[in-house]
Amino acid sequence: MDTTLRITSARTGSAFVARIEKAAGQKLMACYQCGKCSAGCPMAEHMDILPNQMIRMAQLGMQEQLLASKAIWLCVSCMTCNSRCPKEIKIAEVIEALRTTELRSGERHDHLEVMALTPEARGVLPPIAMISAMRKLTS
């Protein structure tokens, strides 16, 4: 099957792209796909879409695929990608913008079920772990 992918400025100006760029405070088109972000990402081995692919898909306005990915919830904002990006794009901020798009959608899209943990598991966890997980993964 032949697929034609048309990249136009009209597409990058879509509401989704504009919202992500604004929330993240980043210019997505600055990315030239060097892949340094994915090379250094400590979570890459668990991701279904790599960080550089997330940026490409965000440039193209692929909202559905991005928001349905596991990868956006695996990013822990360690900032390795940000500190190594030669174009100074804050990739972690873009991924946070994707997460918050889901978390602020008006319905609960939590990616952490605290009550599903055993009391033993909950008991051993330090507050720093529980609070940061809830801040990142729940509405």
Add this chain to the structure above:
Amino acid sequence: MGNEKMKLAYYPGCTLKNQATNFDVSTVSSMAKLDVEVEELDRWNCCGTVHALNSDNVMNRVAPITNLVRVKEAQAKTEGMASEMMTSCAMCYNTLKRANIDVQKRSDALATINDLLSLENIKYEGDVEVLHLLEYLRDRVGFDNLAKKVSKPLKGLRVASYYGCLLMRPKEVAFDDAENPQVMENLVKALGATPVEFSQKTECCGAYHTVDQPDIIAGRTDKIMGSASEEQADLVVVSCPLCAFNLDFRQDDAKRLNPEFKHMPVLYFTQLMALAFGCDESALRFDLQHIDPLPTLKARGLD
């Protein structure tokens, strides 16, 4: 450093008052040995962990900025206290520092936060300096001065310094080189121990995935601790209670994942200081470590 005791506003953070009591008591005790009187802030609240990355975020800055208002209150009533605060927790440091930088840059966000904090007597003006303890030791105390207080040099002890993410990333908060920091190695040297370089020292431990995805953490811990082990480290020092939990308490999971995994103690850098300063067990609290460091220390004649 003058002869008079310096007073320093100290922000411990939630985990230092829970599972990481060893980090709290070793911080306070070793600072006393350095003639720095740390004063825990009155009415401190959550640092706001983790720093929210959305450019429009104001709400998540309220908690950290409230703490900086508390610093100003402490400073107003304490003679000899500068407009600065110290925390030894890397997560608290990162969150407080980034919120501070953010409101220093965004006057509209600061105005909104001050409106929300209208019941406070002091307005925040971006005028408190947030310092990590390692930064304080290097820049205010000085490692040469610190070395003079060592009563029990940690001779022969091979120490791998693990930085993780929060001290050196993002670059706005970094107080050393992001890829090859040396501040902890220099502290280790000042304490008479031998710093051990290892490739994973600035790699992420997996952080809060420890809550519901311990398998991911097992992999990280295996890789990070395994790298320190390859370099024949005796132990690893950290400055974050979340890293400490993952690298210490998740070692059993790492062992299940990789039967070759070798257990190794994980200490807070402040415990290493307290040990070298001759503090007693009440300042060390090694009973709170998952992997007991005493056999390792004993083998080096340091128990």
